[in-house]
Amino acid sequence: RDSSDMWGIPMDGISMNYALSKTRSRIINLEPSAMVVTANALSLYRTRKDPIYRDVVKRSWLTLPDGAGLVWAMRLLGVPVVERVAGIDFMHGLSRLSAAEGWPVYLLGSKPGVADEAGRKLTELYPGLVVAGSRDGYFSEEEDLDVVQEIKDSGAKVLFVALGMPKQDVWLDKYLPDMDGVVGVGVGGSLDVVSG
Ligand code: UDP
Known part of the structure; x- marks a missing residue:
């Protein structure tokens, strides 16, 4: 992995x-x-105290600097950083790209109705975007495998997960290996903002 090291x-x-x-x-x-x-100062702090979360972040493919405070700290410590890449901006950018490339996206998380509405908003913003499915983030652990199957059956290539930190990252770390060629992004409160 071609990343810099911060603590x-x-x-x-x-x-x-x-x-x-x-x-x-x-x-x-x-x-x-x-x-x-999509990391911020709080999630980085959490990696210090929570070894499970730390290992999850270490196993991730990319850790993007979502928080302004984190970008500030990286600059202070001399960790290379080009710019802040906010989770919500990355979600918009990846939705636009998915529309252009024909990649179906799946939206998982937030209160009932929010992910569905966020999907409608994103298809309005990015014509041609295929929202392969959406589902709220209030399901039990027993339902995890059904949710995973639903995502697999949807054919999504991009999966946005809004279950809050650290749950979204732990969930993706656990279940992405069961999916075929999917890029999963933890997006925190972004579905709430987009559906807003
Ligand atoms: N959320 C969820 N299921 C949960 C816990 C949280 O879907 O079990 C959703 C919540 O509704 C919100 C999103 O996760 O839309 C982000 O939550 P929060 O703002 O607490 O997390 P943060 O943005 O700080 O990571």
């Missing part, structure tokens, strides 16, 4: 465009599923 955590201080182009290569080359973490 033992891999950080990818790359530009939004580069992150999107790396995602594009991954998907068109049919590489295995991979997770993008």
Whole structure:
């Protein structure tokens, strides 16, 4: 993994465009599923105290600097960082790219109705975008495998997950390996914002 190190955590201080182009290569080359973490100061702090979460972030494919405070700290410590790549901006950028490339997207998380509405908003914003499915984030662990099957059956190549930090990243780390060539992104409160 070609990342910088920040307190033992891999950080990818790359530009939004580069992150999107790396995602594009991954998907068109049919590489295995991979997770993008959108990190902020709070999530980095959590990696210090929570070894499970730390390992999840270490196993991720990209850790993008979503928080302004984190970007500030990276600059202070001399960790390379081009710009802040906010999770919501990455979600918009990847939705636009998915519309252009014909990649179906799946939206998982937030309160009932929110992901569906976010899907409608994104298809309005990015004509041609295929929302392969959406589902709220209030399901039990017993339902996990049904949710995974639903995502697999949808044919999604891009999966946005809004279950809050650290749950979304832990969930993706656990289940992405069961999916075929999917890029999963933890997007925190972004579905709420888009549906807003
Ligand atoms: N969320 C969810 N299921 C859960 C917990 C949270 O779908 O079990 C959703 C919540 O509704 C919200 C999103 O996760 O839309 C982000 O939650 P929060 O703002 O707490 O997390 P953060 O943005 O700080 O990561």
